[in-house]
Amino acid sequence: MERYDLVYQLYDEFDTGALREYQEFVDVFPAVDSRVALEHWQGASEELEARKDEIRAAFAAGETFAEVAARATREQAFTALDLDAKYERAVNVLVLDVDETLRSAGGTDNEIPRDTLHMLTEFHEQGVPIVICTGQTLENVKGFAIQGLGSEIVHSGELSIVYEAGTGVFTPGHGADTKQLLYEELDDEIRDVFDDVRSRVLPEAPEDLRRGCHLQGNEFNVTMKPNYETGSARAREVIDESLVYLLDLLADAVAGTVDLEDGRSVAALTRAFYADQDPEIRGVLEQEGAYPDVDGEAPAALTEVLSRIDVAYYEADAAEIGSLELNKVVGVERALSVLDVAEPFSLVMGDSKSDLRVMRWVAENDAGIAAAPEHASRETLDHVIRSDELVFDRGKSVDVLRTVYALNRFARLNRDG
Template sequence: MERYDQLYRLYEEFDAERLRSHQAFVDLFPPLDSRVALTYWEDASDELDDLREEIRDAFPGTGETYADVAAHATRDQAFTGLDLATKYDRPVNALVLDVDETLRSAGQTDNEIPRETLHLLTEFHEAGVPIVVCTGQTLENVKGFLSQGLGNAVVNSGEVSVVYESGTGVFTPGHGPETKRLLYDELDESVRAAFDRLRQRVLSDAPDGVARGCHLQGNEFNVTLKPNFETGNDDAVAVIDDALVYLLDLLGVVVADRIDDVRPAEPSEHDEEDVLGAAAGEWTRAFYAARDPEIEAVLDERDELPGGGEPADADVPDPVADFLDRVDVAYYEGDAAEVVSRELDKPGGVEAAFEVLGVEDPFALVVGDSKSDLRVMEWVAERDAGVAAAPEHASTVVLEHVRERDDLVFPPGDAGDVLRTVYALNRLVAVE
């Protein structure tokens, strides 16, 4: 209990809030050309040194650690960090971070990563903790804001990796031939060919409303339709619902066109003429409606459900079902409709990133808000290889997992909250 007693003393006897505000001022507002600004910064820096010195003198042998904790974490964050240190008895040695609605939140931060969060990431980087950005975004998008936010020196240090398009590829600058790994190249040729064909046709075959109201995201592999409207507004919701129905039908046509390439070794109960002549869109609607309640709801609302309103999953021919088992259709209301490979996911991308980064015994902080992030959290939990955190607005299943594990839930746009908690964990776990 000595660490708990020392932490109680730290926050009872010392002005940790003042120390923390001075540390933030010195870190986030460096001296500028203005003489007045420089004077304020120098005064704050001097007082910061004095406050740290008081703590160093009061805790012989561990004073630097406790001063660091008080300068970065609130009382609650510090005690949560100590609880984690006591429970797991090891520091976090990798960060796995989703971006949209996690590091940044459109509702709270103008869709930019807060400066505080970016600075905390640089502090973890300087402490030798690799950073894995794990996102559904394109590589070019991620490279752009990482370079702007963290700086080229950090991004190209060899300790930062990007798992992009939800696991289709991994980009780790500074690792020679391992810098870019195209995980989709490892897929079966029949799957890659179907995605190529889908991408070729998705805009040219689209109905006018979808063609005018959507654009094709510039992915390397996944096929993603995004709205030409502000995400989440009524127009965006309507056009993405249209796009979902269209994508399901087009996927069915593409799969039916390639049915010979995916026919199972044993004869199907459906002869070739029946398979190739059936309504392909009916198959895909039935298949994905039976597996995703959100897709089923969209189809039902538009009277597009096959089988008289019930997902007729049993009517999908075996060869088609076998192929669709390898392909996923994702729906994000008012944001995107996309086709991805089930054989490529964020856990596979993270595992590949760890290999390139040389993280052999990971104990990672996984931060995310969606079902694809949940797969990484579960992958980590199954291996006792880390902790999970999520914003308050995360998917219900994500919040259930996070609350059951360590209850690391933070306000929207404030990923810095959990980063400060983990900062405290990493400092306190080394205290005897």
């Protein structure tokens, strides 16, 4: 009987909904010092195993089907079958963004849900390395990773943190390779530009920006964050102003490295350069009345520098200057090297343009699949929909993790059978 037919049989003949409820209760039951509560947990565990035993006895691959039914819905199981048929590979590494992906201010109170954390521990126990890939600082990521996953997993040698969107990689348990400051590999010209911008960004900011935003504590990138709730109207206003300010500050820092003989404004040319690169940046400049009126193309001496520097805009969240030579793709490649994942087939989950770069990289190299929340950036969502349609609701990254859990179970059958 074909596997699709067997999965139909599994979900038609067994109460898989109740099975998943028992599994979730057993998985995420809080640690409490209560005899009654522990007896309740023990009873649920016994009922869970009894229900799994019924499935184990009904199918030749009963263990696989029991575990799939306990974790995945019917739709997730059939999606997993489709992915298995398409790629014929198991996911062997997770590459996960954090903010608005694993956790969401709108859907999870900005905490990673316990069911998501538990699924990550399941993948860890199966020997699947985890790469946390974020624009946040290392200390922030280490803090919630240890709190959510536990020190044992974080320091297992099977978890890596790509932080500040790829400027550094932290992989505990790997000796001299544990912490790699990728920005130190940049040449002096670019590092001097960033040093200049960082030293002036707050002291020279207009008063309303100094009061309305703060500088994220990055090691290298220059990131302005709002002092207001992310996504709010006031945060949007401040970040829009910050973007224009950062562009002009960058132009001033770069001006010392180029010589414009035609007398044109470096600030205007810099604004025009990034407006051409990103429609969102252009939209902000137009709305702020800051879109430049420039004639002709920028001289090569200027574009050669600007083409190495990334200006990122995250609506009502952040305005950032980073290096195009250091992005999440570069960080992920280094993390995979340290983790010794020679032939990656990864699950990449993210919501922003920086995550999209990783998604495109794995697509171009046949190195994985991509998933995104429903509120991801338009380009990111378009890419995910065109590939495997792994789109999940806000705060429900666990749904994709369960799908991939089922995929890996089915792929193991192919390998073992």
